[in-house]
Amino acid sequence: MATIMIVEDDxxxxxxxxxxxxxxxxxxxxxxxxxxxxxxxxxxAPDMLIxxxxxxxxxxxxxxxxxxxxxxxxxxxxxxxxxxxxxxxESRLVNLKAVVHPKPFSPLHLMETVExxxxxxxxxxxxxxxxxxxxx
Amino acid sequence: xxxxxxxxxxxxxEELTPWVGLTLGALYVAAVLGVAYASLRIQQHEVDRTxxxxxxxxxxxxxxxxxxxxxxxxxELTREMRRAAEEPGIAYCTLIDxxxxxxxxxxxxxxxxxxAHYEWAPTDEPGVYLASTxxxxxxxxxxTRLTGAGDRSRGYELRVGLAPHAFxxxxxxxxxxxxxxxxxxxxxxxxxxxxxxxxxxxxxVIRDRLLDLEDPIEERIQSLRLNQSFDQISTSWNRLIGFVxxxxxxxxxxxxxxxxxxxxDGYRSERLTDILMQIPFGVxxxxxxxxxxxxxxxxxxxxxxxxxxxxxxxASKVMDEPLRLALLSPEKASRPGxxxxxxxxxxxxxxxxxxxxxxxxxxxSEGGDQETIIFVQDVTQxxxxxxxxxxxxxHVTHELRTPLTNxxxxxxxxxxDVIDDEQTIRECYNVIMGETQRLSRLVEDILSxxxxxxxxxxxxxxxxxxxxxxxxxxxxxxxMADAKNIDLVLHLPSKSVTLRGDKDxxxxxxxxxxxxxxxxxxxGGRVDVRCSVENQRAxxxxxxxxxxxxxxxxxxxxxxxxxxxxxxxNAVPGTGLGLSIVQETLRVHxxxxxxxxxxxxxxxxxxxxxxxxxxxxxxxxxxPETVASVEEM
Numbered sequence: 001m002a003t004i005m006i007v008e009d010d011x012x013x014x015x016x017x018x019x020x021x022x023x024x025x026x027x028x029x030x031x032x033x034x035x036x037x038x039x040x041x042x043x044x045a046p047d048m049l050i051x052x053x054x055x056x057x058x059x060x061x062x063x064x065x066x067x068x069x070x071x072x073x074x075x076x077x078x079x080x081x082x083x084x085x086x087x088x089x090e091s092r093l094v095n096l097k098a099v100v101h102p103k104p105f106s107p108l109h110l111m112e113t114v115e116x117x118x119x120x121x122x123x124x125x126x127x128x129x130x131x132x133x134x135x136x
Numbered sequence: 137x138x139x140x141x142x143x144x145x146x147x148x149x150e151e152l153t154p155w156v157g158l159t160l161g162a163l164y165v166a167a168v169l170g171v172a173y174a175s176l177r178i179q180q181h182e183v184d185r186t187x188x189x190x191x192x193x194x195x196x197x198x199x200x201x202x203x204x205x206x207x208x209x210x211x212e213l214t215r216e217m218r219r220a221a222e223e224p225g226i227a228y229c230t231l232i233d234x235x236x237x238x239x240x241x242x243x244x245x246x247x248x249x250x251x252a253h254y255e256w257a258p259t260d261e262p263g264v265y266l267a268s269t270x271x272x273x274x275x276x277x278x279x280t281r282l283t284g285a286g287d288r289s290r291g292y293e294l295r296v297g298l299a300p301h302a303f304x305x306x307x308x309x310x311x312x313x314x315x316x317x318x319x320x321x322x323x324x325x326x327x328x329x330x331x332x333x334x335x336x337x338x339x340x341v342i343r344d345r346l347l348d349l350e351d352p353i354e355e356r357i358q359s360l361r362l363n364q365s366f367d368q369i370s371t372s373w374n375r376l377i378g379f380v381x382x383x384x385x386x387x388x389x390x391x392x393x394x395x396x397x398x399x400x401d402g403y404r405s406e407r408l409t410d411i412l413m414q415i416p417f418g419v420x421x422x423x424x425x426x427x428x429x430x431x432x433x434x435x436x437x438x439x440x441x442x443x444x445x446x447x448x449x450x451a452s453k454v455m456d457e458p459l460r461l462a463l464l465s466p467e468k469a470s471r472p473g474x475x476x477x478x479x480x481x482x483x484x485x486x487x488x489x490x491x492x493x494x495x496x497x498x499x500x501s502e503g504g505d506q507e508t509i510i511f512v513q514d515v516t517q518x519x520x521x522x523x524x525x526x527x528x529x530x531h532v533t534h535e536l537r538t539p540l541t542n543x544x545x546x547x548x549x550x551x552x553d554v555i556d557d558e559q560t561i562r563e564c565y566n567v568i569m570g571e572t573q574r575l576s577r578l579v580e581d582i583l584s585x586x587x588x589x590x591x592x593x594x595x596x597x598x599x600x601x602x603x604x605x606x607x608x609x610x611x612x613x614x615x616m617a618d619a620k621n622i623d624l625v626l627h628l629p630s631k632s633v634t635l636r637g638d639k640d641x642x643x644x645x646x647x648x649x650x651x652x653x654x655x656x657x658x659x660g661g662r663v664d665v666r667c668s669v670e671n672q673r674a675x676x677x678x679x680x681x682x683x684x685x686x687x688x689x690x691x692x693x694x695x696x697x698x699x700x701x702x703x704x705x706n707a708v709p710g711t712g713l714g715l716s717i718v719q720e721t722l723r724v725h726x727x728x729x730x731x732x733x734x735x736x737x738x739x740x741x742x743x744x745x746x747x748x749x750x751x752x753x754x755x756x757x758x759x760p761e762t763v764a765s766v767e768e769m
């Protein structure tokens with residue numbers, strides 16, 4: 001069981017992801033904008049981050065960069081996006097240890113990614129995960 | 137020469153005046169004859185005088201010797217008289233006594249009757265009187281009356297008949313010869329005149345016509361021709377003229393052809409230059425030394441920042457080095473051909489009024505060492521349109537993905553039996569339903585704004601009562617306003633406003649505006665919808681006490697998919713197309729929309745539409761009045 005931070009401004013998406021994570025036995029923290037999420041991460045130190053890209057106040061990429069710079073979350077992150085410029089996003093994710101799930105995504109597939117990431121994080125230790133940016 | 141006469145009218149023609157020559161000839165002959173006649177008369181007068189003197193001398197001798205001769209008898213007298221008659225010039229002699237009897241004569245046949253009347257004139261010789269008369273043969277007769285020589289001779293008359301003019305045959309032949317000579321001279325003159333006339337007439341005509349050379353060339357050539365009466369001269373001359381004429385015509389054609397060709401070349405060149413100068417594409421010709429030898433108006437407008445002509449300037453003035461390398465290198469420049477259209481170089485220029493994107497095509501001339509022709513097109517707007525299209529697609533895709541994500545995620549949730557409580561399952565279904573509607577609305581909005589923009593939107597135009605539309609809209613939005621405890625107040629004019637338009641689309645316009653006002657107004661606020669008429673235009677102002685719009689956002693809120701980046705805005709679901717639809721719908725109705733706003737205080741959207749008429753009568757409501765707060769103004 002892990003604590004997972006979900007940052008998504010669409011409450012329906014946030015809700016369904018939280019529903020699936022709960023069913024998989026994880027504890028969920030939710031935020032609707034980047035700055036609120038950063039504060040919660042600093043406060044709660046979750047194990048994993050699932051974030052949208054387009055967010056009010058601070059977008060998901062900036063949030064992830066800050067999280068990595070501050071070393072707040074070690075495990076692989078999942079970036080959800082409905083943007084078309086996926087290549088640009090992936091280029092910004094290099095060295096940020098994140099995997100992209102373009103919208104509309106499959107919750108089932110997302111859960112697999114989450115479980116794999118958590119398993120890798122537990123098995124290999126923080127920072128040893130292969131950078132899978134561009135995958136998914 | 138007198139025979140060649142030029143007419144005083146100035147127009148010369150082949151004409152001789154033969155009578156002039158003939159008159160002169162006749163005058164010449166008359167003069168010759170006159171002189172001859174005068175000479176003859178003088179000579180005759182001299183002879184007559186000599187004969188008269190001779191006859192007188194003889195008469196004087198006779199009168200002196202008459203007395204003695206009478207004594208010798210008539211025979212002796214006759215003999216003496218015959219001797220005297222042998223004197224030159226004397227034809228005969230007759231001696232008549234006072235009684236009138238002929239006593240001696242030399243030629244009986246010629247004696248003749250004495251004249252009836254004498255006018256005797258005294259002579260130097262005393263007693264001798266002379267009278268002159270004519271005998272029956274017309275010969276001059278000199279009668280001498282002897283009155284004083286002696287008594288015996290008194291009253292005797294000696295009549296002496298003078299011989300006809302005794303010009304000899306020699307003299308007569310001389311005068312005949314002179315006459316023939318004169319005739320010969322006259323004939324010679326006429327012959328010379330005739331031949332001269334024949335010879336000189338064409339020359340005169342030629343001379344006259346050559347003098348007329350100020351005439352136009354065609355007439356000149358034709359007028360130089362001689363008629364055929366001049367035989368070989370005219371034939372030869374006409375052949376020469378024909379040759380000259382043909383030569384002249386050939387030269388004229390050649391000249392005309394050259395002139396025409398030059399004129400056409402000049403015209404074409406000018407016309408092409410004019411067209412080149414006016415076409416909306418920039419055209420530049422750059423020489424191998426990178427000097428601009430030609431730049432049309434569009435090129436100057438696009439490339440010359442100060443608007444000064446570019447002819448003679450260096451290409452470096454208007455193009456930086458990378459661009460020059462791309463356009464002017466022989467290996468980079470295109471060859472003329474169909475592939476040219478697809479081989480361009482875009483370059484962005486920083487101008488005072490902003491960025492300008494120019495597209496260049498360059499054509500290298502054959503051989504590579506000649507000039508380069510460059511076409512320039514301003515593609516700033518095309519680029520912006522492309523950018524707008526890409527942006528639109530980007531936004532459309534983005535906006536479509538969100539409801540699709542929810543539909544897929546919730547449907548998968550239901551299908552994977554992730555949840556088992558009924559309420560959550562119902563929630564999932566509701567989300568799917570809601571997102572499906574959202575998706576549908578989004579698609580409709582996209583279609584609507586696209587059709588309005590492109591001009592393919594079909595408008596169901598009808599005469600509409602604006603008051604009624606506004607009432608309906610306000611009525612529909614009343615529930616949402618009530619939910620947020622917002623006062624929604626409609627202010628209508630006392631007169632009903634009629635306008636022409638599409639009812640459903642105008643409904644959408646006011647629904648979007650009133651809906652936005654309610655959405656972005658905090659609870660307990662107020663929204664006023666005011667309708668008035670100014671200058672035949674209906675003016676509808678929707679004023680709220682909402683969050684307001686930042687000035688930098690006010691310019692962009694009508695852009696498609698633009699949403700103000702504000703938490704309160706993000707909290708409200710929306711496609712970012714509502715105001716675009718408002719603006720485009722009003723545009724096709726001849727209306728306008730504008731915004732005034734102060735952040736934190738509120739916003740007023742003002743719509744104007746052309747009004748058809750104002751009805752003064754009370755408006756009959758289409759349906760029962762249900763709007764709670766309607767204020768009549």
